[in-house]
Amino acid sequence: MNGAETLLQTLLDNDVNVCFANPGTSEMQFVAALDRHPAMRGVLCLFEGVATGAADGYARMAGGPAATLLHLGPGLANGLANLHNARRARTPVVNIVGDHAYTHKDLDSPLESDIDAAAATVSSWVRRPATPADVGPDTAAAVAAALGAGAPDDPDPSRTGTSGAVSTLIVPADLSWSPGTSSSPRHARHALRTVPDSDIDVVAALVTGPEPTALLIDGTGLSESGLLAAARIRKATGTLVFCPTWPARLRRGAGVPSIEPLGYRAEAVGRQLSGIKHLVLVGAREPVTSFAYPGRPGILTPPGMTVHSLVPDAGFDVADALTRLADAVTPDLAVPLPVPDAPPRIPNESLRTENWAQVIGALLPQEAIVVDEAITEGMNTLAPATANSPAHDVLGLVGLAIGQGLPVAVGAAIASPERPVVCLQADGSALYTISALWTQAREALNVTTVILNNRSYAILRAELDRVGAGEVGPAARALLDLSRPDIDFTALATGLGVPATRARSTAELAEQFSAALAAPGPHLIEAMLQSD
Amino acid sequence: MNGAETLLQTLLDNDVNVCFANPGTSEMQFVAALDRHPAMRGVLCLFEGVATGAADGYARMAGGPAATLLHLGPGLANGLANLHNARRARTPVVNIVGDHAYTHKDLDSPLESDIDAAAATVSSWVRRPATPADVGPDTAAAVAAALGAGAPDDPDPSRTGTSGAVSTLIVPADLSWSPGTSSSPRHARHALRTVPDSDIDVVAALVTGPEPTALLIDGTGLSESGLLAAARIRKATGTLVFCPTWPARLRRGAGVPSIEPLGYRAEAVGRQLSGIKHLVLVGAREPVTSFAYPGRPGILTPPGMTVHSLVPDAGFDVADALTRLADAVTPDLAVPLPVPDAPPRIPNESLRTENWAQVIGALLPQEAIVVDEAITEGMNTLAPATANSPAHDVLGLVGLAIGQGLPVAVGAAIASPERPVVCLQADGSALYTISALWTQAREALNVTTVILNNRSYAILRAELDRVGAGEVGPAARALLDLSRPDIDFTALATGLGVPATRARSTAELAEQFSAALAAPGPHLIEAMLQSD
Structure with missing residues (x-):
């Protein structure tokens, strides 16, 4: 047994x-060592951003973390953007980065770089074992740190029970090949903390009081039990309930009480929160704009609104707090759910921003996992279009670092092989981690990717107006344009081993989407969206 | 005029x-602002690693730096690996990273991260202007720092005249949209320093002395004038001359005195340096192995060899030092160059590791720029196969972070539009930054990419043996295997707008390579290498 084992x-x-x-x-x-430990499933990714994004998607569905295995500082660098997303989504990830042997570090050989500094930008915990005897304990501590249970020797007791995080274990090669010690046992998992009754009472008084109140819910509050409690509160008190635009994981669809996502744009949020006097954060952060714009506030809560926090951080059980709040304000356990509409008949027309999501909503299978990196194309259309689809989970782009969708789909499919994964993927973002398709093919994952091809960085076209950049000419427009040449995503998918088709109309999308779901393994559909 | 202008x-x-x-x-x-400043050529890259690699390739050919434009911390993260390569190649790069407005930083909005820490891992200079008035001076300082001239207020005079580097300028959005000031003028360029005569004399005594001596040359010593001087020294004294395995830029081919690259493996270097008593570093670093292996030294110079340094760092004029050393040991300005062989007749056979490079060598056009990320496939074959090709420049993978080739080809082609660029690209590495092909298509660059498809991370197969990892089973082999499914690079290229063909024999490669060079714009040839 060596250190790697x-x-x-x-x-x-x-x-x-x-x-x-x-x-x-x-x-x-x-x-x-993998062949001597067949219980470990090694999944080859052809770029580190695929590996880290897959680890994020895996843990969002599995609850517990996967490991990554990255090569030195440049390998870590390539994985950082999706680790950023995992950090923002509070996903547990055990991020393992190999390093040069200790004996080799001082030689400053070509791949030498400051791994620790780069890792610290995304990790709540970074450690490198000093001796072979440290490998086991430090690995166990890395898992515990990812789960938010705190390392056993963590000097900060407040970390105990915090939310999931990226923990980075840096493993010098000589510790891997040195004789190892026995493995370290399973860490005890710390339970989520519960919110004190007194805090529940304060919010109960608010939501039953005379002033308009809203809840902003995140974390486990977006599970089915959390949403049921939120719906009871809403029914009993008229309190509005919101979630972030793109939460890490949200339960949605027929039989699931609905929740309204905050809009991406400040103007939309302003309308949603208009007249609200109290906003209660329930496992959520205070909402801010993603970017600053000249002369506009970055805080989305309007002046005169009071912000309260019921669940101060994700180390607390959000669903429990909501359920107790619901129990406090109403004994009524039932909420009326809208009777699902019959699947809408979609007229056959050219695909556009306004209609593609309706096709998906009409045909989404039971218990789908919807990976949402649709960005502009799904911003205002996806949630309403899928509200009455069979119950499903949605995994969103919390950290806004693009290139997450295809890898997260890999991880989600490996965590939940019995569920169909539907990846709704913006075109520009898809190219960041396109080789994830190859891993989907190798692992024969049931992922149906729909590329929303609008031939542009559409969100930036809107942003160019919003930042007050003045008159825009052809040189600027060229930098936001993904045509000249057009990208053929069916060719890219085929080249990476994933069967692909192209849809130009709602009927073609419907037919191809159904066919992809019915056949095992990954498929890609390139939805050619017409501009208005 | 705003700050961005x-x-x-x-x-x-x-x-x-x-x-x-x-x-x-x-x-x-x-x-x-690009439309108001048409002298600036904005080149859209669909992934930040393409942008940073292109900036590296551009400056290796142009001498002066290009700028990048990256989006916040995750955008920088995606570009770090190729900035690592630029750092190792001592390439000047002005790395511009946008940040949130100062007013927005404290809100910890979704894309917020520690840009400064990540930038510091690859940059010799990191700064963010504090006020609008700082934007001009800090930008001029960033260019100076990239060129190695030292910022004007650099407290360390030893930095003056050091080699090229990555300088990172972090620009908060509110400084971009605030009223700007006038631009800052051109920094004076500091000349390279020259090596003192006394140091030349010491080395002259060594190379003319009785003990076997070798020069290890890098930097501008690998230019035509540097290589001519090295050849004069070799002819006059019998001194051996070497360069690194994969230098940043090397002149090679007919009419250029040849130089022997050190092997990638320690065993090969051991044979090359066998019997040498003195190794003189001429703008080069002391050679070390890329990785540590159990029980083997990382330093490549054998015990008993004395290492001397003629040119202590790349801030000195290496070619000048070599020329003066040559003048000191011989008045003879001429060296016999081998008469170039007639282009070899390549028998038509299946493509293999042993023959593909001969096809390239036989057909390489005059003044080609050869981007070499062939890795395993070119390690022992490319240099001899191209030694008698028309004179050309070779750009190598100094930093060993894979995914450099296609982007470097973009930058080199933009810096030298009159020269054909030939990119020899390993398959696994190509996938890291495959979207560089799209930029080649959009910019109509004369790049001919040859993908060396051996369907594996071939270098790792060799490494798996070398690290003493013991018996290897199917799980381990699967992680080094790029088949199941096979990747179709012609489909990937076509999907990104680059015409592509596939070659299975030397005749097909020759025909397709000639045709690609004869037609304008980018082309890709997938060379299907048969395993032995």
């Missing part, structure tokens, strides 16, 4: 049994 | 007139 066995002992890997020389001991 | 005009005033961009909302003012 100690690492691997400790991961397994701590319930981490999937590793999304793009290894190099410094990680070869780990790779070689 | 101050930035843009200052870049132009400092001779930076190409910007490789993947912008977002925080960079929209810069984008909008």
Whole structure:
């Protein structure tokens, strides 16, 4: 048993049994050990951003973390953007980065760089074992840190029970090839904390009081039980309930009480919160704009609104707090759910921003996992179009670093092989991590990707107006334009081993989407959206 | 004139007139300003690693830097690996990263991250202007820092005249949209320093002395004048001359004195340096292995060899030092060059590791720029196969972070539009930054890419043996295997707008390579290499 095997066995002992890997020389001991530890599933990703995004998607569905396996500082660098997204989504990720042997560090060989500094930008916990004897305990601590339970020797007790996070374990190659020690046992998992009764009472008084109040809910509050409690509160008191525009994971569809996502634009949020006197944060952060604009506030809560916090951070049980709040304001356990409409008849017409999501909504299968990186194309259309679809989960782009969708779909499909994954993917963002399609093909994952091809960075066209940049000419427009040449996503998918088709009308999208869902393995549909 | 225009005009005033961009909302003012400053060429890249790699390739050929334009921390993160390569290649890059407005930073909005920390891992200089009045001076300082001339207020005079580097200028959005000031003038360029005569004399005594001596040359010593001087020294004294395995830029081919690259593997270097008593570093670093291996030294110079440094860093004029050393040891200005062989007749056979490079060598056009990310496939074959090709420049993978080739080809083609660019690209590495092909198509660049498709991370197969990882089973092999499914690079290229063909034999490669060179714009040839 060498150090790499100690690492691997400790991961397994701590319930981490999937590793999304793009290894190099410094990680070869780990790779070689996989055959001696068949319980660990190694999944090859052809770019580190695929590995980190897949680990994010996996944990959002599985609850517990997967591991990554990245090669030195440049490998970590390539994975940072999707680790940023995982950090923002509070997803547990055990991020394993191989490093040069300690004996080699001082030589400043070509791939040497400051791994620790780069890792710290996305990780709540960064450590490198100092000796072979540290490998087991540090690996177990990395899993615990990812789960938010705090490392066993964490000096800060307030971290105990915090939310999921990225923990980065940096493993020098000589510790991997040195004789290992026995693996380290499973860490005890810390339970989520519960909100004190007194805090529930304060908010109960608010929502039953005379002033208009709204809840902004995130985290486990967006599970089915959390949403049911929110609906009871809304029914009993008229309190409005909102969630972030793109939450990490949201339950939605027929039989699930609905919740209104805050708009992406400040103007939309202003209308949604108009007249509200109290906004109660329930596992959510105070809403701010994604970007600053000249002369406009970044805080989305209007002046005169009081912001309260019922659940101060994601280390608390949000669904429990909502249920107790509902119990406090109403004994009524039932809420009327809208009777699902019959699947709408979509007239056959050219695909446009306004109609593609209706096709998806009409045909979404039961218990789908919807990965939403539709960005502009789904901003105002996807939630209403899928409100009456069979119950499903939606995984959103919390951290706004584009290129998450295809990798998150990989991870979600591996975590939940029995569920169909539908990845709604903007065209520009898809190119960041397009090789995720290859991993979908190799692993025969049931992912149906719909590329929303509008041949532009559409969101930036809107932003160019909003930042007051003045008159816009052809040079500026060229930098937001994805035509000249047009990109053929069916060719890209085919080249990476995923069968692909192209849809230009609602009827074609419907037919191809149904066919893709009916056949095993990954498929890609390029939805050619006509501009208005 | 707003701050973005101050930035843009200052870049132009400092001779930076190409910007490789993947912008977002925080960079929209810069984008909008492009139409008012048409001297700046904005080149859209569909992934930040393409933008940073292109900036590297551009400056290796142009001498002066290009700018990048990246979007916040995640955009920088995606560009870090190729900035690592630029850092290792000592390439000047003005790396511009947009940030949130100062007024927005405290809100910790979704894309907020520690840009400064990430930038510091690859940059010799990181600064963010504090006020609108700082934008011009800080931009001029960024260009100077990239050129290695030292910022005007650099407290360390030893930096003056150091080599090219990555300088990162972080530009908060509110400084871009605030009223700007006048642009800042061109910084004086500091000349390279020259090595003192006394140091030349010491080395002259060594190379004319009785003990076997070798020179290891890098930097401008690998220019035509540097190589001529090296050849004179070799002819007069029998001194051996070497260069790194993959230098940043090397002149090669008919009419250029040849130089032997050090092997990638320690065993090969051991044979090359066998019997040498003195190794003189001429603008080069002391050679070390790329990775550590159990029980083997990382330093490549054998025990008993003395290492001397003639040119202590790249801030010195390496070619000048070599020329003066040659003048000191021989008045003879001429060296016999091998008469170029007639283009070899390549028998028509299946493409293999051993023969593909001969086809390239036989058909390489005059003044080609050869971008070499062939890795395993070119390690022992490319240099001999092209030694008698028409004179050309070779741009190598100094920093070993894969995914450099296609982007470097973009930048080199934009810097030298009159020269054909030939990109020899390993398959696994190509996928990291495959969207560079789209930029090649949009900009109609004369790049011929040859994908060396061996359907594996071949270098890792070799490494798996070398690290002593023990018996290797199917799970380990699967993580190094790029088949299941096979990747179709012709489909990927076509999907990104680049015409592509597939070659299975030397005759097909020869025919397709000639045709690609004869036609304008980018082309891709997928060379299907048979395993032995």
